[in-house]
Amino acid sequence: MVLDVMIAIFAFLSFVLLIYSVIILIRRREYESNRVLKGYNVLIFGLFLLSLVVLVKGVGYVYLIFVEEGLIYFDVISTLILLPLVAASFLVGMSIFRSL
Amino acid sequence: MIILTELNLVIMAQRYIAAILFLVVAIFWSKLKRAGVGSLFKNVLVVNLILFLGFPFIISVFPGIPEKISLLIEVMGVFIFSLLLFLVAFRDFRFEDTTRKKQLSELMEKPKHPIVLEFARKIVEPEINLVKMERRKLSRFEKGVHETVRKKEDEIEKKIREHNKREDEVRKKEEEISKEIRELKEQKRLLAKEKKQLHKLKDDLEDKEEEISVEKARIKKYKDKDKKKMKELREEKLRLQKELEKIENERFSIAKKKKKLEKIENKEQEIEEKMSGLKGKEKEYKDRLNVLVDREESLHDEKDEFAIRRRKFEIEKEKLENNLEKYKRKREDLLMQEEAQQEEKERLEKWAKTLAKKENELEKETGELLKKKREDM
Numbered sequence: 001m002v003l004d005v006m007i008a009i010f011a012f013l014s015f016v017l018l019i020y021s022v023i024i025l026i027r028r029r030e031y032e033s034n035r036v037l038k039g040y041n042v043l044i045f046g047l048f049l050l051s052l053v054v055l056v057k058g059v060g061y062v063y064l065i066f067v068e069e070g071l072i073y074f075d076v077i078s079t080l081i082l083l084p085l086v087a088a089s090f091l092v093g094m095s096i097f098r099s100l
Numbered sequence: 101m102i103i104l105t106e107l108n109l110v111i112m113a114q115r116y117i118a119a120i121l122f123l124v125v126a127i128f129w130s131k132l133k134r135a136g137v138g139s140l141f142k143n144v145l146v147v148n149l150i151l152f153l154g155f156p157f158i159i160s161v162f163p164g165i166p167e168k169i170s171l172l173i174e175v176m177g178v179f180i181f182s183l184l185l186f187l188v189a190f191r192d193f194r195f196e197d198t199t200r201k202k203q204l205s206e207l208m209e210k211p212k213h214p215i216v217l218e219f220a221r222k223i224v225e226p227e228i229n230l231v232k233m234e235r236r237k238l239s240r241f242e243k244g245v246h247e248t249v250r251k252k253e254d255e256i257e258k259k260i261r262e263h264n265k266r267e268d269e270v271r272k273k274e275e276e277i278s279k280e281i282r283e284l285k286e287q288k289r290l291l292a293k294e295k296k297q298l299h300k301l302k303d304d305l306e307d308k309e310e311e312i313s314v315e316k317a318r319i320k321k322y323k324d325k326d327k328k329k330m331k332e333l334r335e336e337k338l339r340l341q342k343e344l345e346k347i348e349n350e351r352f353s354i355a356k357k358k359k360k361l362e363k364i365e366n367k368e369q370e371i372e373e374k375m376s377g378l379k380g381k382e383k384e385y386k387d388r389l390n391v392l393v394d395r396e397e398s399l400h401d402e403k404d405e406f407a408i409r410r411r412k413f414e415i416e417k418e419k420l421e422n423n424l425e426k427y428k429r430k431r432e433d434l435l436m437q438e439e440a441q442q443e444e445k446e447r448l449e450k451w452a453k454t455l456a457k458k459e460n461e462l463e464k465e466t467g468e469l470l471k472k473k474r475e476d477m
Contacts, residue, residue: 003168010175017182021189025146028193031200036140043150050153054178057171079111079118083157087121090154094128097137 004061011058018051039096046089053082119161122154143192149185153178291361298354305347312340 025044032040060074129151138144156177160170204223319333 003172007168007172007175010172010179014175014179014182017179017186021182021186024186024189024193028142028189028196031142031193031196033140033142036137040147043147047150047153050178054175057175075111076107080114083118084114084121087118087125087154087157090125090151091121091128094125094132097132098128100137100140 001065004065008058008061008065011054011061015051015055015058018047018054022048022051035100036097039093039100042089042093042096046086046093049082049086049089053078053086056082115157115161119158122158125151125154142196143188145188146185146192149181149188153181153185155181287364291364294354294357294361298357301347301350301354305351308343308347315340 022044025040025047029037029040029044056074056078060078063074129147132138133144138147141147156174159177160174162170165173201223208220208223315336319337322329322333
């Protein structure tokens with residue numbers, strides 16, 4: 001129970017920080033050179049997906065605290081769908097940097 | 101249950117795949133850094149931190165760590181790296197922004213520069229927009245404050261009216277009560293007067309009785325001495341009798357007034373009894389209210405218990421349904437196997453029949469051949 005609460009709290013805090021980071025990174029894009037801008041955008045998109053992963057996990061653990069069942073669906077959304085997308089977007093970003 | 105375990109397996113596999121992808125990304129990045137791609141960025145640390153966010157997902161996949169602990173590590177890792185990323189990106193952004201503004205303001209000082217207008221747009225316009233926004237916000241805030249003040253004033257007026265009404269009602273009731281008190285005091289005063297009068301009359305009666313007795317004694321004396329005075333005495337007696345009658349009448353009226361007084365006292369007692377009865381009823385109502393509150397709480401508890409039981413029942417129902425589905429599948433498989441066996445059996449029987457036919461034909465042919473051989477011999 002305590003662990004669940006801790007996980008939920010950290011997840012929500014991480015979500016807020018990640019969203020703020022995404023906003024700041026978008027605003028500081030204009031200072032980057034045009035050559036790296038495409039890969040940079042893809043990395044920001046991956047960061048946004050990661051924030052969604054963390055949010056879904058947080059919601060899942062809040063649900064677990066109150067209902068004690070049904071975590072599997074949140075896990076399906078976060079781990080099965082979103083997390084590989086995050087990794088894939090990072091990989092795409094790297095491949096764009098490689099082509100420079 | 102089988103579906104769930106399969107899903108868990110798929111999720112685990114997907115986590116491993118994600119971890120591998122993150123590892124590949126890390127390797128790529130290290131190679132690119134060596135090749136010098138890092139120098140293209142304003143701040144390489146930001147990109148490093150973005151890629152470090154995949155690191156907790158690699159650690160959480162290591163075998164031997166309990167599920168909850170690995171999840172906690174994952175979330176805490178993400179939290180720490182996101183915090184670092186936020187701090188670094190924010191600091192970098194502020195630094196870049198201030199330097200850019202300085203550069204632009206320096207250019208603004210040269211009024212004939214062709215890009216001045218653009219810089220004015222970049223520096224002055226946002227500030228003007230901010231001022232406009234602030235003005236709008238202030239006007240909205242003022243409107244809101246005026247509305248709330250008006251609402252509160254209306255509410256206060258309403259409350260004052262209600263308060264005045266209540267005050268009037270209370271005054272009326274006070275007046276009624278004071279009137280009743282005055283009447284009761286007057287009645288008491290009258291009763292006291294009448295009591296005093298009664299006492300006086302009693303004293304007078306006693307005095308007159310004494311006088312009568314004295315007179316009677318005198319009359320006895322005078323009877324013996326003088327018969328002439330008998331007539332006078334008779335007259336005096338008659339007068340005294342009349343006076344006695346008057347006194348008796350007065351006694352009767354006093355008794356009536358006493359009865360009235362007793363009635364008033366009885367009424368007072370009745371009022372007191374009613375008041376005590378009302379207090380008792382109030383206590384009873386409070387007790388009943390407490391009992392009702394207790395019942396409500398117990399009902400809530402029962403409701404919660406019922407919800408828990410219902411949830412358990414639903415879980416068991418799901419399990420039973422899963423078992424039923426398994427049983428049905430097995431049954432269908434068995435039926436399929438039975439049908440296949442039946443078909444095989446029929447096929448074998450047909451084949452046996454054809455074999456028997458062929459045997460008969462062969463026997464016939466061998467018989468015919470033997471006959472032909474014998475004939476040839």
